[in-house]
Amino acid sequence: MGRVYYVSKNVGLGMLVLATIALATIIALSIAYDKERAKNRGKPENEATDSTSMPTPLTTPSTPKEPWDHYRLPDSLVPVSYNVTLWPRLRPNADGMYLFTGYSAVIFSCVKETDLIIIHSNKLNLTNFYGHHAKLSGLGDATAPTIQKTWLVVKTHYLVLQLRSALAVGASYVLHTEFQGELADDLEGFYRSEYTEDGVKKVVATSQMQATYARKTFPCFDEPAMKAVFTVTIIHDQGTVALSNGREIGTADSVIDGMPLRVTTFEPTERMSTYLLAFIVSDFVNIQSTQNSNLLIRIWARRKAIEDRQGDYALNVTGPILQFYEHYYNATYPLSKSDQIALPDFNAGAMENWGLVTYRETALLYDPIMSSTGNKERITTVIAHELAHMWFGNLVTLQWWNDLWLNEGFASYVEYLGADYAEPTWNIKDQIILYDVHKVFAVDALASSHPLSRREEEVNTPAQISEMFNTISYSKGAAVLRMLSEFLTEPVFAKGLSSYLNTFAFGNTVYTDLWDHLQQAVKNTPGMHIPHTVHNIMNRWTLQMGFPVVTIDTRTGSITQKHFLLDPDSVVDRPSQFNYTWFVPIKWMKTGVEQQQHWLLQKTDAHIQMRVSGEDWVLANTNVSGYFRVNYDLDNWDRLLSLLNTNHQALSIINRAQIIDDAFNLARAKIINTTLALRTSKYLAKERDYIPWESALRNLDYYILMFDRTEVYGALQLYLKKQIQPLFEYFKTITANWTKVPTGHTDRYNQINAIGIACSMGVDGCRELIKSWYRQWMESPHHNPIHPNLKTTVYCSAIAFGGVEEWDFAWRMFKNATLASEAVRLRSAMACTKVPWLLNSYGRGSFSFSNLVNGITKRFSTDFELQELKKFKEDNLHVGFGSATLALEQAIEKTTANIKWVTENKAHVLKWFTEEST
């Protein structure tokens, strides 16, 4: 599955500056809470896609007695193939209910003697055959035992058949079912998606099977290792089109129950897992191309979107991305077609159904006029992510959900490679630092983190399965696989990967199978040497949580590693068999010269070449190829800082970003002085690149949040104004007085930072510029003069520095927005208001209460706020907070930590900003 971004990537700091006072904030919180509660009465908040949620602690369940009480299927039966026919009704029945009906025949073979058939079925009403829920027949010579009784187990989602005698080992049977289900708008299984076009309500039947929803569509052995061939038939209204994983091979019009209908049949799929199935009925249209003379590539969307050419970009990049993977994996695309479809209402960012990938509209549709560079980049990376799964995940599938991190981490890593091939001028590979490595460092540095890998027995229930879809799986998975590819070198990594994919094609694996194939590739590469096996090295990174900070003392050449914890007072109560030490591959350079990679295999080590003096300096973790932070002795820090100040381009862009991010986080962890961290931001007056600026701003954001209502803020503002001014002028020049779009891809992002920060810090001319653009738009709402790239920042600043009129205009534009990405921009911009009561309007939108709690309380840093927060919790305890309970607890904890940090740092920080801003 793709990842979900709640806030668009390049929002910049401006929108975070919400200058409300605590009391007003609490009032807004209470109002929002009441509305949220009224809206969701009796219904749990849908947080399934909250990728930051942490798994709940494991409890040892009592061992269930009967086979049907286990969440895992018994291993006695193996499916071979299914014939599935589905008929969704896109109009409600007399009771106002949307239904689908269907029938299925599954051929399965018996591999262990049993007189039970246990198959998944959830929320389906099954037709009776002679008093039973299903019909059984033998295949070939086999005679089916008679059915004694059948029943459904709601808790474990099973249909159970008790037979009068046992099935014969080696024989095959056919189980027939007929069923009826609700085509609900619940985004699970076969579901209904509604949208309005030209004032007309339209209904699409679509599906999301991952992880455990195929069983809600038809009775099936719904586990990833239960691969089978699926022959699908869909019955649908004439005038609609049906899609599924296979290519459609026939359509026939016929009259069923007096209704003129169309029956579409599809070619049998390859052997595949149930969670990758997809069924869609819509009136969408497509654009298409063919590749290698026979691979059909289609992009599907609402007719209007296709007519507006919003699918063109996706079609343009799909071919090259597929080509890249065919080459990288050394394996041809396994299917005869590649469909990608944009759905107006879709929960995950995207889903890699084999041959029929589903997307949110914002993740697939690009409007050359309305979309921003960020929108375009997101489309490229999401497509590259999903298409990576066509081989890794779909062709070869992990046996069970405990290994999900390998599937998602892998796609989250190679998406950068695929996107880079399609858009070679973007330098997109560097961005993994911001969007995965730094992002997950923040989570993985907490004592509450958890290891990437879990044992198979630990993951059973659907809830435990969905907990696996979190930042650790996606981003840490990506970061450690990138590290692995870096220390093996890409050709060796790709060789092992290709051997793994070709060996296990159409089958299932466990993560160590990949390690074995990589090890084989190492062995077959002359001159290649690693200090331990791939297996042993990777165990340190996958079986224990967290990551090390490596400290290099260049006065002695000593190197030490230590588990990095953001809060030095936190207590790690999760034991590690490796005692929180890692095998750390350290790529490094001395005074600008790349050195041979050094492996840190113990807690401490010495490497004499790292001993330097005079003008020489050491920089470790070059290109941030390793998943760790680096600290140095003060002398080396000084030399690196002076290098940044005199010749920052001597270091790569991502290492500049890394020095900043490491320093700020080491300061948060009290490993280095806060003023040392702040000193890494001094050279920014000369920095023009996006990634270092973005890193610095993300870190400085905390200072702004903590101090913007204190006497520190004046000096901080003066300092940042001084630092951002040259960047603002630079963009003014290269855009010819703001009339052109910068040519460089990341320049377009940094222009957003330049304007956003310059305006909030009060750089001369910035607010006037923004106001004049927004005014022009208000005067002629049909001619928005603001470039899509700048919209988020301009809207936010205009609303922050404007009043009710600006806000109301945004609200009107939001309600009329036809493009999803424009609606998202307006919605987040409305949160930039400094007029707190406007927040009242939140209740009308679709904000999740947990996100609101996080958003509103992140600047809390006073005792007064802490008391208010605790009072708010107590006052509302009797009604409960549902899934926001955790968010509220965390808010109280974070506020406590913030108060402590502010107390300890305020004086130094004020002194430093005062000295540096003059």
Ligand SMILES: *[C@@H]1O[C@H](CO)[C@@H](O)[C@H](O)[C@H]1NC(C)=O
């Ligand atoms: C599945 O459908 C195919 C073709 O329509 C048919 O030949 C086959 O017998 C069916 N299999 C079962 C088990 O119904």
Ligand SMILES: *[C@@H]1O[C@H](CO)[C@@H](O)[C@H](O)[C@H]1NC(C)=O
């Ligand atoms: C299934 O059967 C129950 C009981 O008859 C009924 O209430 C429910 O609406 C049915 N659901 C569907 C989807 O047909």
Ligand SMILES: *[C@@H]1O[C@H](CO)[C@@H](O)[C@H](O)[C@H]1NC(C)=O
């Ligand atoms: C798609 O590719 C064509 C041909 O190269 C090009 O003319 C067109 O501008 C591209 N469309 C988009 C949206 O990138």
Ligand SMILES: *[C@@H]1O[C@H](CO)[C@@H](O)[C@H](O)[C@H]1NC(C)=O
């Ligand atoms: C690619 O695959 C072919 C066979 O499928 C194999 O002979 C060849 O060595 C592979 N190339 C690489 C670089 O792995």
Ligand SMILES: *[C@@H]1O[C@H](CO)[C@@H](O)[C@H](O)[C@H]1NC(C)=O
């Ligand atoms: C684990 O590390 C700690 C801290 O360095 C050390 O005191 C302890 O002896 C180590 N334990 C094992 C089993 O290596």
Ligand SMILES: *[C@@H]1O[C@H](CO)[C@@H](O)[C@H](O)[C@H]1NC(C)=O
């Ligand atoms: C941090 O640096 C400041 C200024 O250089 C100094 O006054 C302060 O004592 C240092 N704090 C610590 C904990 O070393």
Ligand SMILES: *[C@@H]1O[C@H](CO)[C@@H](O)[C@H](O)[C@H]1NC(C)=O
């Ligand atoms: C830049 O544009 C502004 C308004 O659009 C104008 O007032 C100003 O004179 C221009 N500056 C230059 C140097 O062209």
Ligand SMILES: [Zn+2]
């Ligand atoms: Zn994925």
